[in-house]
Amino acid sequence: MATAIFAGGCFWCTEAVFRMVEGVNGVESGYIGGTTANPTYKQVCSGTTGHAEAIRITFNDAVVSYADLLDVFMGTHDPTQLNRQGNDVGTQYRSAIFPLDEGQRAEAQEAIDRANLVHGGKVVTAIETPHEWYPAEDYHQEYWDGEGQRNPYCLAVIPPKLAKLKKGYGDKMKPA
Numbered sequence: 001m002a003t004a005i006f007a008g009g010c011f012w013c014t015e016a017v018f019r020m021v022e023g024v025n026g027v028e029s030g031y032i033g034g035t036t037a038n039p040t041y042k043q044v045c046s047g048t049t050g051h052a053e054a055i056r057i058t059f060n061d062a063v064v065s066y067a068d069l070l071d072v073f074m075g076t077h078d079p080t081q082l083n084r085q086g087n088d089v090g091t092q093y094r095s096a097i098f099p100l101d102e103g104q105r106a107e108a109q110e111a112i113d114r115a116n117l118v119h120g121g122k123v124v125t126a127i128e129t130p131h132e133w134y135p136a137e138d139y140h141q142e143y144w145d146g147e148g149q150r151n152p153y154c155l156a157v158i159p160p161k162l163a164k165l166k167k168g169y170g171d172k173m174k175p176a
Helices: 011-018 041-045 066-076 102-118 152-172
Strands: 002-008 024-032 052-059 095-097
Touching (some): 002 066, 011 024, 011 052, 011 066, 066 102
Antiparallel strands (some): 002 052, 002 095
């Protein structure tokens, strides 16, 4: 098993995407990159803690590579938006990769370089030093599979991300 940590806007939305990827065994929503110990959702949403809403992915690297996960990440959110994804604005919604070792750091840079070719050099996704991980409150976990499918925000944002996953990375998806 291996671990990857990405921040790409709302963690409900990125979690929904990665739960569909073959080889991904678990996705946990949480907070990383800030200065407040044990932050709450309300604190992170205020934009004052420095944390990003993020996901921590546990995956079988014999089935899906870190590079593949990076490509899915870069292809299912907008890596050209600084401190925002759609209507979510603030540093807590930044696009960032938190590599856990030098190998992941190198692969993250390669993924950004590939994405820059697609986006005309406009990618703003940051490679950040890993900080302490704080799991989000229980009600945020597996949100799309529960409350999210009744939430108008999620219904507007998540299906287009899942469509991007299917269109661009259908070969990486779990069987239906």
